[in-house]
Amino acid sequence: MRRRxxxxxxxxxxxxxxxxxxxxxxxxxxxxxxxxxADGQPDxxxxxxxxxxxxxxxxxxxxxxxxxxxxxxxxxxxxxxVALGARPSSGERAAPPKGGDGSRGAAxxxxxYNSFWLDPGSTFTMVNGEARTSIVxxxxxxxxxxxxxxxxxxxxxxxxxxxxxxxPGLDPTPGAYDDPERRPLGERCLLGFGSAAGPPALPxxxxxxxxxxxxxxxxxxxxxxxxxxxxxxxxxxxxxxxHIRKWAGDSxxxxxxDTLVVDTTNFNADQIRYVVAVAPGxxxxxxxxxxxxxxxxxxxxxxxxxxxxxxxxxxxxxxLYRFTIEDPGTWERPWTGxxxxxxTDQPIYEYACHEANYALENILRGARQRDAEATKR
Amino acid sequence: xxxxxxxxxxxxxxxxxxAMLALIAVPVVxxxxxxxxxxxxGRPDLNGVWQALNEANFDIQMHAARPAMxxxxxxxxxxxxxxxxxxxxxxxxxxxxxxxxxxALPYLPDALxxxxxxxxxxxxxxxxxxxxLPGVPRATYMPYPFQIVHSESSLLIAxxxxxxxxxxxxxxxxxxPVDSWMGxSxxxxxxDTLVVDVTGFNDQTWFDRSGNFHSDxxxxxxxxxxxxxxxxxxxxxxxxxxxxxxxxxxxxxLYRRQESNAQLMDFKCVEFVEELMFGQWRKNPLSR
Amino acid sequence: MRMKLPIVxxxxxxxxxxxxxxxxxxxxxxxxxxxxxxxxGPIVKVEWVNPHTWIHMEVKKPxxxxxxxxxxxxxxxxxxRQGITKNSLPxxxxxxxxxxxARDHTLKRANGRNITYPDGRKLFFGSSGxxxxxxxxxxxxxxxxx
Numbered sequence: 001m002r003r004r005x006x007x008x009x010x011x012x013x014x015x016x017x018x019x020x021x022x023x024x025x026x027x028x029x030x031x032x033x034x035x036x037x038a039d040g041q042p043d044x045x046x047x048x049x050x051x052x053x054x055x056x057x058x059x060x061x062x063x064x065x066x067x068x069x070x071x072x073x074x075x076x077x078x079x080x081x082v083a084l085g086a087r088p089s090s091g092e093r094a095a096p097p098k099g100g101d102g103s104r105g106a107a108x109x110x111x112x113y114n115s116f117w118l119d120p121g122s123t124f125t126m127v128n129g130e131a132r133t134s135i136v137x138x139x140x141x142x143x144x145x146x147x148x149x150x151x152x153x154x155x156x157x158x159x160x161x162x163x164x165x166x167x168p169g170l171d172p173t174p175g176a177y178d179d180p181e182r183r184p185l186g187e188r189c190l191l192g193f194g195s196a197a198g199p200p201a202l203p204x205x206x207x208x209x210x211x212x213x214x215x216x217x218x219x220x221x222x223x224x225x226x227x228x229x230x231x232x233x234x235x236x237x238x239x240x241x242x243h244i245r246k247w248a249g250d251s252x253x254x255x256x257x258d259t260l261v262v263d264t265t266n267f268n269a270d271q272i273r274y275v276v277a278v279a280p281g282x283x284x285x286x287x288x289x290x291x292x293x294x295x296x297x298x299x300x301x302x303x304x305x306x307x308x309x310x311x312x313x314x315x316x317x318x319x320l321y322r323f324t325i326e327d328p329g330t331w332e333r334p335w336t337g338x339x340x341x342x343x344t345d346q347p348i349y350e351y352a353c354h355e356a357n358y359a360l361e362n363i364l365r366g367a368r369q370r371d372a373e374a375t376k377r
Numbered sequence: 378x379x380x381x382x383x384x385x386x387x388x389x390x391x392x393x394x395x396a397m398l399a400l401i402a403v404p405v406v407x408x409x410x411x412x413x414x415x416x417x418x419g420r421p422d423l424n425g426v427w428q429a430l431n432e433a434n435f436d437i438q439m440h441a442a443r444p445a446m447x448x449x450x451x452x453x454x455x456x457x458x459x460x461x462x463x464x465x466x467x468x469x470x471x472x473x474x475x476x477x478x479x480x481a482l483p484y485l486p487d488a489l490x491x492x493x494x495x496x497x498x499x500x501x502x503x504x505x506x507x508x509x510l511p512g513v514p515r516a517t518y519m520p521y522p523f524q525i526v527h528s529e530s531s532l533l534i535a536x537x538x539x540x541x542x543x544x545x546x547x548x549x550x551x552x553x554p555v556d557s558w559m560g561x562s563x564x565x566x567x568x569d570t571l572v573v574d575v576t577g578f579n580d581q582t583w584f585d586r587s588g589n590f591h592s593d594x595x596x597x598x599x600x601x602x603x604x605x606x607x608x609x610x611x612x613x614x615x616x617x618x619x620x621x622x623x624x625x626x627x628x629x630x631l632y633r634r635q636e637s638n639a640q641l642m643d644f645k646c647v648e649f650v651e652e653l654m655f656g657q658w659r660k661n662p663l664s665r
Numbered sequence: 666m667r668m669k670l671p672i673v674x675x676x677x678x679x680x681x682x683x684x685x686x687x688x689x690x691x692x693x694x695x696x697x698x699x700x701x702x703x704x705x706g707p708i709v710k711v712e713w714v715n716p717h718t719w720i721h722m723e724v725k726k727p728x729x730x731x732x733x734x735x736x737x738x739x740x741x742x743x744x745x746r747q748g749i750t751k752n753s754l755p756x757x758x759x760x761x762x763x764x765x766x767a768r769d770h771t772l773k774r775a776n777g778r779n780i781t782y783p784d785g786r787k788l789f790f791g792s793s794g795x796x797x798x799x800x801x802x803x804x805x806x807x808x809x810x811x
Contacts, residue, residue, distance in 0.1 A: 038417030100698030108693025111778035116791030117739025356714035364658035366768025
């Protein structure tokens with residue numbers, strides 16, 4: 001009887017609020033009551049597109065929240081740039097310049113490829129009705145805390161790589177192309193680039209940011225489009241023993257009220273997470289492996305990584321995703337981020353990566369070509 | 378009513394009731410017994426960590442044991458090729474009673490030639506060697522566990538091997554826009570049996586290590602019927618007009634892993650084949 | 666707070682936005698900036714695969730005869746979500762590609778820096794989002810994360 005009354009209240013309340021605004025209704029002064037599965041838990045299921053314009057870290061000079069006018073201006077400007085990219089070129093154009101076209105970052109001075117392949121997002125993430133300028137919310141300046149001295153030393157080679165500003169197109173780190181194991185995990189098709197599998201799940205600002213959640217009482221799975229990774233969250237279970245390590249760690253979950261709390265440890269010890277600028281104001285969390293020799297010397301920085309994620313349904317078409325990173329070997333203190341996962345009615349398509357990874361072969365062959373040319377000189 | 382009439386009447390009622398009960402008690406084809414758990418929707422609950430227990434991944438047809446997957450002529454019968462010789466008995470092919478109904482694979486003549494070529498070139502052609510996605514139905518009977526995660530609204534199958542995954546759409550989205558390794562799966566219920574219709578395959582996967590293959594016209598229809606707490610009866614009907622003269626069927630039991638900590642562990646295996654696939658491009662290649 | 670608007674600069678900006686970070690430096694390691702190419706010819710095969718679509722095209726050689734070049738594109742998945750299918754690029758479609766050849770010069774492969782039809786129209790329209798930098802104008806903008 002009480003459940004039926006609750007259901008009626010939800011329906012009435014939902015209808016009233018739906019009349020006001022189609023946006024997620026959390027934060028509008030009325031507690032949102034989610035639909036529930038047979039076991040009484042909130043239904044978090046759905047397919048979600050994490051693409052957003054909101055960067056991981058807050059760009060210089062921005063407030064934490066954008067006004068409605070700022071949002072309209074910025075989203076409009078971004079759309080204008082996209083429209084420019086879609087404009088025709090000349091069918092009689094010449095080849096691009098010898099020596100490179102000056103493109104920065106991963107475009108590698110060879111211009112990458114057309115922007116029509118991308119789907120990086122077109123809106124800022126809205127949390128509690130606020131358009132956010134960063135996913136990081138703690139520290140409150142929207143920036144990651146400082147790296148530990150040990151991390152600075154360990155990441156020295158990686159951080160010394162040219163920034164997006166003066167990238168010559170080639171990674172000058174010695175040995176960067178010597179072996180396939182030296183290449184980043186995304187290039188090897190082990191994990192998606194950025195933090196695609198997570199945890200934490202982060203937008204990559206390029207494409208294929210879709211996730212699907214399937215939920216049962218004792219197993220909740222998150223299907224990540226890249227690289228067809230399935231995270232199985234074991235509910236109310238114990239972590240694996242510490243000598244068992246997994247690429248996406250070992251996740252156990254529990255309910256705290258209507259929030260799913262997921263605790264992940266047991267990451268592969270040779271993974272490191274760091275943040276790199278891929279464009280001014282745009283940072284991406286990179287997940288890479290470090291070589292075996294470095295791993296021995298630095299005793300596996302990934303081993304202490306501990307990620308806590310919180311999933312809450314805040315509306316018919318939105319989840320609130322909040323995560324805390326504890327990695328005492330890398331950052332001086334824990335940090336927290338949050339953003340909204342909007343539902344999409346688009347499907348996740350197969351992202352088979354290793355099966356057609358011509359690029360890795362091209363990169364290694366290219367490096368051997370350069371070695372041969374260097375020897376000749 | 379007289380006493381006799383009442384007795385007759387009550388006997389008739391009892392007989393009728395018994396007949397009705399008998400009717401109810403006769404299981405409808407595909408009806409799962411009471412030991413099968415159900416979701417709140419009433420459907421059989423397919424959740425669990427499952428695994429096939431047969432030798433189909435070596436060869437889906439009935440076969441005697443043989444020395445290795447890759448063979449060459451020896452002075453007295455076939456022996457393993459040099460590149461697998463060091464594996465010894467670990468590289469042998471165990472016997473199997475087969476999973477194909479009728480045991481015959483109705484190849485078109487040219488396709489049968491291709492199968493023989495596949496067998497002769499197993500090491501370079503079998504996609505399993507490079508840890509490529511296994512396709513359907515091979516993913517089902519690879520000798521590793523897989524997990525069915527089945528809610529009221531969704532059903533997903535995650536395979537330990539190569540981290541393969543299939544999201545079974547319970548609503549048909551129309552034809553797949555491009556070909557894929559694991560195909561596009563569309564599910565529906567036929568009584569207590571989950572029927573999964575799979576299309577949109579590329580032509581890259583095999584059915585086993587014995588060179589049995591398909592084209593991009595492959596169409597698979599699977600049937601999953603949980604017959605008890607610990608068993609799913611599995612069938613797959615294969616149709617491929619570019620390779621076979623008619624459709625054919627395989628069937629097997631899938632067993633629920635009993636360990637209290639049964640779970641999928643990481644077996645991406647991509648990193649295990651980097652030496653094989655890219656080792657020649659190292660700055661300092663190892664001997665091969 | 667001075668609100669910064671993205672500076673619109675055709676060419677470099679749009680192409681910077683067009684680059685994926687499978688890993689930073691991936692493209693630079695794969696293709697040779699000293700070997701630009703301009704290729705015109707019909708499509709002979711399309712591999713709609715990840716992590717990169719590969720478009721095979723037949724190109725006339727300067728000395729006569731033809732050869733097939735493989736052109737690297739992006740992940741097809743976003744395009745699939747916009748309704749593109751494996752039938753959207755029929756064999757025989759004429760295209761114009763400018764890019765750079767693979768660093769291993771024995772390979773007839775190039776990045777699809779800009780793939781268009783002969784009249785200059787881009788091959789596809791893409792989604793409404795962009796990876797444009799927030800503001801390319803402020804030289805004092807510190808790069809976070811370092």
